[in-house]
Amino acid sequence: MREVDVSCVTEAVKNLCIEANRYLPEDVREAIQKSIQEEDAPVALGVLKDMVRNYTIAEEEQMPVCQDTGMACIFMEIGQDVHFTGGFLGDAVDEGVRQGYTDGYLRKSVVKDPVRRGNTGDNTPAVLYTEIVPGDRIRITAAPKGFGSENMSAVRMFKPSAGLEGIKDFILETVEKAGANPCPPVILGIGIGGTFDRAALMAKKALLRPVSEHHPDPFYAALETEMLEKINQLGIGPQGYGGKTTALGVNIETMPTHIAGMPCAINISCHVTRHKTVMI
Amino acid sequence: MKKSIRLPLTEELAESLHAGDEVSLTGYLYTSRDAGHKRMCEALAAGESLPFDPSDATIYYVGPSPAAPGQIIGAAGPTTSGRMDAYAPTLMAAGVRGMIGKGGRLPEVTEAIKKYKCIYFGAIGGAGALLSKCIKSCESIAYEDLGAEALRRLYVEDMPLVVIIDTEGNDLYRLGRERYLKEHNKNE
Secondary structure, eight states, X not given: OEEEEHXXXXXXXXXXXXXXXXXXXXXXXXXXXXXXXXXXXXXXXXXXXXXXXXXXXXXXXXXOSSSOOOEEEEEEEEETTEXXXXXXXXXXXXXXXXXXXXXXXXXXXXXXXXXXXXXOSSOOSOEEEEEEESSSOEXXXXXXXXXXHHTTOEEEEEOGGGHHHHHHHHHHHHHHHHTTTTOSSEEEEEEEEEOHHHHHHHHHHHTTSOTTOOOSXXXXXXXXHHHHHHHTTSOOOGGGSSSSOSEXXXXXXXXXXXXXXXXXXXXXXXXXXXXXXXXX | OOEEEESSOOHHHHHTOXXXXXXXXXXXXXXXXXXXXXHHHHHHHTXXXXXXXXXXXXXXXXXXXXXXXXXXXXXXXXXXXXXXXXXXXXXXXXXXXXXXXXXXXXXXXXXXXXXTTOEEEEOOTTOHHHHHTTEEEEEEEEOGGGXXXXXXXXXXXXXXXXXXXXXXXXXXXXXXXXXXXXXXXXXX
């Protein structure tokens, strides 16, 4: 048994929230730079170059890449031999978000009630997912998620007979319908299988994977490649101004499902797809 | 070639712009988004005046992140304009001529843009740090209780924008995509 004081979690979450908002991950930077080599629409090319200038300024000036510093999605993989002391884990995570968003001059974008609204003033609560894993380590990832792209996401419960074609059509339809709203070029996190809720969670977790990596199953890896190519033939382009670069990556996660179903969730993320991880 | 334009956005200036034009904008504009728009429209409905003179004014749909010490403003990129669609025609009727945001608008907004000779500009969504550098002054003028959504008056210099919908109702989101697909299919 390893004892971990929850104040360590607060400190880690605080720093992750600030850093994730200021530094765009390397894989996303590389994907934008690669798209500059391949884009041929002039206005689109200017937009992509401005995106590079943007993340460079954010890093130099220590400010958020995007003003929508998101709802703080926190993923924790907790070794089953860990025992937390010094308080409740959920409170410690929220305290980390509170400190990170205040000390890091990040925008407080959370309202206390979905219908009656009213800003909570400190960006809490976090959207916290915990998973028990073997060992005595703790892996914490902060993934601030903006809502321009979150609002364009979709879940559909397919009949199994819809097959692969049904999923492909759904992906293209969702990107097309989203148009310029989610700040393209986008990154798609897609969850196929499980249950209604699990498909959505897989879609969100898929966004944590670098766009340069593929699904371990060659069948789904090929689907990722094919869908990226098809999306980039839609012509929506950076910011919807017309062009080749509509998406930077398609990441699929899968799991077994029920004989009667084929859930599919698509979580759209923007060109400022942020995440940062630390091990304790 | 970028067109340099200086606010206020007069009818004559608006009519000289076309969907797809890249512009570099300088002058005073006002910030407002969801809750601020609701309040402004409620004020107009009650026969009250707005906190600023709407004639030829430009509104930037933005909720910036807080300024750190030494900064004028935090990251300040555009938010999704569609959420302001319910309010935009009322504000255009009151005199507002320019809107800056990102994302598609409803047909009734495009109709109002044509009717009142307005311009809908696109700023790069997600380019909050870059756009922040164009903002040279920032003062809060109303609705401070709304935090990030407070009504602010900004002075911007050389703000990089693209004309999305022009006074004739042409829409870059449709035209840009059509143009790209036409070129692309021709090359194949």
